[in-house]
Amino acid sequence: MADEDWLLPSPAWTGIMxxxxxxxxxxxxxxxxxxxxxxxxxxxxxxxxKRATVPLAVGLPSILVGSAFVFRFTGSPVWLFAASLIGAAASVGFHLAFVRLHRAAA
Known part of the structure; x- marks a missing residue:
């Protein structure tokens, strides 16, 4: 899957992103x-x-972008799946934390 013939050209990826x-x-x-x-x-x-938001704001983009580079070099899509799962878990976690804080304040 990481073969040059399979991957989209850089301008296409830029447009998609x-x-x-x-x-x-x-x-x-x-x-x-x-x-x-x-x-x-x-x-x-x-x-x-902030002890949760700052590391996540720095770490999550690094994980998501880094997984694409690792996929490119290894050809293994498992890195993309893992990064997607981490991103989804972080999103759900932030949502639940925000709802909990909102309920506590109400």
């Missing part, structure tokens, strides 16, 4: 708006503990 990032930011903005309308409270990540 820009589109995915724009989609992610759009969905985040929609989620923030919906949350604010539903609860009357702004969706703010700064209420979460």
């Amino acid at each position: 820009v589109a995915i990032t724009a989609l992610y930011l759009g969905l985040f903005a929609l989620a923030a708006k919906t949350w604010r309308e539903k609860t009357g409270v702004a969706l703010r990540l700064d209420v979460l503990p």
